[in-house]
Amino acid sequence: MREIREILNLKAEIEDKGTRLDAFLSEKIEGYTKSYTQKLIEDELVEIIGKKKTRPGNKLKGNEEIKVTVLEDEVLDVVAEDIPLDIVYEDEHIVIINKKPDMVIHPAAGHHSGTLVNAIMHHIKDLSTISGVIRPGIVHRLDKNTSGLIIVAKTNEAHLKLTEMFKDKTIKKTYLAICKGNLKNKEGRIENQIGRDSKDRKKMTVVRDNGRTAITNYEVINEVEYFSLVKVDLETGRTHQIRVHMKYLNHSILGDDVYGKASKKADRQMLHAYKLEFDHPITGEKMEITGDLPEDFKKVMENLGLEFKG
Numbered sequence: 001m002r003e004i005r006e007i008l009n010l011k012a013e014i015e016d017k018g019t020r021l022d023a024f025l026s027e028k029i030e031g032y033t034k035s036y037t038q039k040l041i042e043d044e045l046v047e048i049i050g051k052k053k054t055r056p057g058n059k060l061k062g063n064e065e066i067k068v069t070v071l072e073d074e075v076l077d078v079v080a081e082d083i084p085l086d087i088v089y090e091d092e093h094i095v096i097i098n099k100k101p102d103m104v105i106h107p108a109a110g111h112h113s114g115t116l117v118n119a120i121m122h123h124i125k126d127l128s129t130i131s132g133v134i135r136p137g138i139v140h141r142l143d144k145n146t147s148g149l150i151i152v153a154k155t156n157e158a159h160l161k162l163t164e165m166f167k168d169k170t171i172k173k174t175y176l177a178i179c180k181g182n183l184k185n186k187e188g189r190i191e192n193q194i195g196r197d198s199k200d201r202k203k204m205t206v207v208r209d210n211g212r213t214a215i216t217n218y219e220v221i222n223e224v225e226y227f228s229l230v231k232v233d234l235e236t237g238r239t240h241q242i243r244v245h246m247k248y249l250n251h252s253i254l255g256d257d258v259y260g261k262a263s264k265k266a267d268r269q270m271l272h273a274y275k276l277e278f279d280h281p282i283t284g285e286k287m288e289i290t291g292d293l294p295e296d297f298k299k300v301m302e303n304l305g306l307e308f309k310g
Helices: 021-028 034-042 116-123 156-167 241-248 295-304
Strands: 004-011 046-048 065-071 087-090 094-099 147-153 172-180 187-197 200-207 212-224 227-234 271-279 286-290
Touching: 004 021, 021 034, 021 046, 021 065, 034 046, 034 156, 087 286, 094 116, 147 156, 172 241, 172 295, 187 241, 200 241, 212 241, 227 241
Parallel strands: 147 271
Antiparallel strands: 004 065, 046 065, 087 094, 094 147, 172 227, 172 271, 187 200, 187 212, 212 227, 271 286
């Protein structure tokens, strides 16, 4: 159990009437973003005195006393491992890594070592602690068999800001995918809902109801008989979104044995997070980072006769 660092006692005034609790806290406590205050409330570290249940969306009446419990940072207990990393950018706030395929992001059941977190703890001295002891620095994820760029936060300030940026969709993510077949429409926009597959809860699928809006933009940049190289820009970041949407178009990603079929032409799904475009979370500098294609991706392209000029 983490020790209590301090307890903040706040008072809502009449001018705060109608303000959401999470917005009130982010305004009153310096350095706290709305996303972070929501997490504090969900972790039951915020109490409106006299109210049984506290929720982020509680509208203040303007006379509440609010107690915020601030815990000490968690001590990281994941073992650091000397695993090679392709670090494409680093400063005092963030690191951007070009993740190799077949690497899990953080330790979990069945993957206690050899993960990206084990590697970054060896190579990077300071990491944000907001995501806890198992996911230090981790702001977003890539599937195990998807290669490409991932941003890691070195400070809590950068982590909180990046979390808001992903939520506000101000970070543009561009992927490259090798898909089966030739798409009739060479570019397009897919907008629908993605939810759990009722027949297989480990998979996602396009649903009519009770899903989350998913928006994918795509463009065919090269094609040969039976295969297409597709550039994909995401407007949302749902679980397995690109893989689900390519299946929805009946052009599943080559090598995807979950949403398509295993292939002798590729040992894993041919999906690579190629480019990130965003304003630096601390300095505001415009960033455009690209990650080299991994060797297996380039080899599959070469074998199929596909070309990518970058």
